[in-house]
Amino acid sequence: MFFGEYPYKVDEKGRVPLPPKFRREMKEGVILAKGMGEKCITVYTIVEWKRLSDKLAEKAVTPANLRKLNRAIFGSAFSASFDGQGRIKLPDPLRDYAKIADTAIVVGANTRVELWSEEGWQAEKPSSEEQASQIIESGV
């Protein structure tokens, strides 16, 4: 379970730390992929990634469909592991996609972790909060 919002520096080598609490649930490394729909990088634990890709595969009705799906999902995914300081290297294609320059906002989103550029996060946050408050006001 991942919580919270943490700003981290991305150094010249493209490395970003994740919070120690997150690392402890990611000992076997992580899968980095494009955020679905959103301009961010999604960080999956290995088990979460397996669950997701299995679930998607079930949904593909035709073989051609499945091939396209696999291409899209696996084509933009990279595995990564931590260096001695708890950092991962962001693959350039993903870093470009999310427009992350020298600061990354690490956001815990329950089963997943997301990496945002400062600007991207400033834009997304209100929209997510809006969505959330609608659901909350509809009665909890």
Add this chain to the structure above:
Amino acid sequence: MFFGEYPYKVDEKGRVPLPPKFRREMKEGVILAKGMGEKCITVYTIVEWKRLSDKLAEKAVTPANLRKLNRAIFGSAFSASFDGQGRIKLPDPLRDYAKIADTAIVVGANTRVELWSEEGWQAEKPSSEEQASQIIESGV
């Protein structure tokens, strides 16, 4: 069950005590999150947090919806535990959000606890009392 209203100092390290009576129901630590709608910090027991987040997740109708919800709810939540003196460290993003400077008003609100800035609480209290008396007058 949490009662009452207590002012506490926030020290230079961002630590706030909770009343001993509250602590005793929070031995396994707490989850701090943004007040929903209000500019305060909400303190949940672990079980209360689980109940809330599960309930919210049920309400999401689409995957995109659920992603935004998780982002908003979990992204602004932090886990915390008590030091030897019964204090917790307020995460900077939440402290900023609630505009808590050097004094926090700790308010017991039945299943939850809230942390307010002095000014925020002065503004909110009359509005809550007003609302409450309307509900009470409508028949208890």
Add this chain to the structure above:
DNA sequence: CCCTTTTTCCCCACTTTTCCCCACAAACCT
């Protein structure tokens, strides 16, 4: 195919923050 250049990865180093512990004074309870 080999040599050069670039990238990756592991290690070390420094600074800041966090967390755990101790200390004291005020309040409370009996």
Add this chain to the structure above:
DNA sequence: AGGTTTGTGGGGAAAAGTGGGGAAAAAGGG
């Protein structure tokens, strides 16, 4: 009144954030 609990402050050890050097591996060009 005396002992216990609680509010408040701070010191110091440990952990985390940040930056960089250099060997190994990969890529690219002649």
